[in-house]
Amino acid sequence: MKSLRTYFQLFSIIFLLSHLCAKTESKIKVFENNVLVGEVNTIQNKNFFSVNDFIQITNSKKFINNKTQKVVFYVDNKKIKISNQITFIEIEDNLFQLSSEVVNKNGIYYLPTESFFGIIQNLSISSSIKYTNDEIRLTSISGLKKTIKTVDLRSEKEKWEFKTIVIDAGHGGKDPGAVGYRGTKEKDIALDVAKRLEKKLSKNMNVKIIMTRDEDVFLRLSERTKIANESNGNLFISIHTNAAEDRRASGFETFLIGPNKNEAAVRVAARENAVLELEGTTGKKLTNEDLIQATIAQSAFASKSEQFASMVQKEIKKRVQSKDRGVKQAGFYVLMGASMPNVLVELGFISNPTEEKKLRSHQYRDLLATAIYRAVEQYQKTL
Numbered sequence: 001m002k003s004l005r006t007y008f009q010l011f012s013i014i015f016l017l018s019h020l021c022a023k024t025e026s027k028i029k030v031f032e033n034n035v036l037v038g039e040v041n042t043i044q045n046k047n048f049f050s051v052n053d054f055i056q057i058t059n060s061k062k063f064i065n066n067k068t069q070k071v072v073f074y075v076d077n078k079k080i081k082i083s084n085q086i087t088f089i090e091i092e093d094n095l096f097q098l099s100s101e102v103v104n105k106n107g108i109y110y111l112p113t114e115s116f117f118g119i120i121q122n123l124s125i126s127s128s129i130k131y132t133n134d135e136i137r138l139t140s141i142s143g144l145k146k147t148i149k150t151v152d153l154r155s156e157k158e159k160w161e162f163k164t165i166v167i168d169a170g171h172g173g174k175d176p177g178a179v180g181y182r183g184t185k186e187k188d189i190a191l192d193v194a195k196r197l198e199k200k201l202s203k204n205m206n207v208k209i210i211m212t213r214d215e216d217v218f219l220r221l222s223e224r225t226k227i228a229n230e231s232n233g234n235l236f237i238s239i240h241t242n243a244a245e246d247r248r249a250s251g252f253e254t255f256l257i258g259p260n261k262n263e264a265a266v267r268v269a270a271r272e273n274a275v276l277e278l279e280g281t282t283g284k285k286l287t288n289e290d291l292i293q294a295t296i297a298q299s300a301f302a303s304k305s306e307q308f309a310s311m312v313q314k315e316i317k318k319r320v321q322s323k324d325r326g327v328k329q330a331g332f333y334v335l336m337g338a339s340m341p342n343v344l345v346e347l348g349f350i351s352n353p354t355e356e357k358k359l360r361s362h363q364y365r366d367l368l369a370t371a372i373y374r375a376v377e378q379y380q381k382t383l
């Protein structure tokens with residue numbers, strides 16, 4: 001009887017072990033400089049690997065739009081776009097044929113393993129990624145990786161370098177932002193002005209531009225600052241349009257992070273922070289204590305933020321017929337973690353029918369983008 005029990009126990013252990021082995025076998029190990037950094041889930045016996053896992057392990061910047069079932073991620077700063085059930089992959093605007101279509105299983109995207117890594121290696125877009133013997137080997141760290149922790153260690157010199165500007169088009173995807181009388185959505189105005197600004201800056205200044213989003217996708221507020229910090233940005237510009245219950249309210253204003261002092265500013269911040277509820281991150285309401293902490297954390301570049309904010313106001317004022325509401329401060333979640341000078345620009349009140357009409361005009365939006373671009377140009381001269 002006793003021996004039977006021992007056999008049973010032994011059998012259980014063997015069963016468990018084999019089960020465990022089988023489980024690890026269905027994953028692809030990822031090594032970075034020969035150190036195991038993670039495992040990517042697969043389906044169909046490793047024929048397809050989880051893009052979500054790959055993105056997480058390589059800490060790539062990403063845009064996942066579950067509505068259109070598109071995923072954008074980066075390998076060595078090269079933009080890769082995939083779409084569910086499509087056999088093409090877009091790398092830096094060029095199309096490449098995969099061996100089979102992209103699979104979405106329970107919200108996780110899978111790519112044909114051999115085919116994807118084959119394309120990546122053949123194109124030599126990445127000398128740093130190899131897929132051999134069922135293992136992914138990264139030999140260098142992609143540009144955006146793990147810089148967040150080292151941000152504070154940047155030298156003083158680097159802090160005032162002006163190489164990278166981060167443009168953040170507010171809202172997006174399921175979050176339309178404020179909606180005007182004519183149905184104009186803040187997310188669309190913000191994205192359009194952001195794109196115009198990007199073009200002007202890229203064309204005229206020797207700087208790298210990072211867009212937190214360049215299409216109509218939803219992004220968490222924390223992701224926006226994360227992108228900014230990980231790209232070692234030197235200036236963060238978040239673009240929005242305002243709204244108020246009073247339809248007469250109008251004008252443009254630029255915000256800095258700071259303790260709540262003024263009721264109107266608090267209302268603007270509350271509206272801009274409201275997206276936290278869509279993110280499912282309620283209970284994260286910012287207290288004045290948090291804001292004082294954030295202000296202290298940003299004290300190194302507070303005066304730079306303020307300088308830039310007043311330049312934005314001045315340049316907009318020069319170009320458009322709208323009320324200059326000045327530079328204000330309040331608790332904007334999106335600015336809170338930024339490790340660089342940062343502002344949030346409210347271009348105008350979409351809730352004011354006259355201003356909404358203006359914001360709907362290409363020329364008006366172009367003037368606003370030019371104004372911000374000129375402010376950046378001036379700001380650089382002060383560094």
Ligand SMILES: [Zn+2]
Binds near residue numbers: 186
């Ligand atoms: Zn907004």
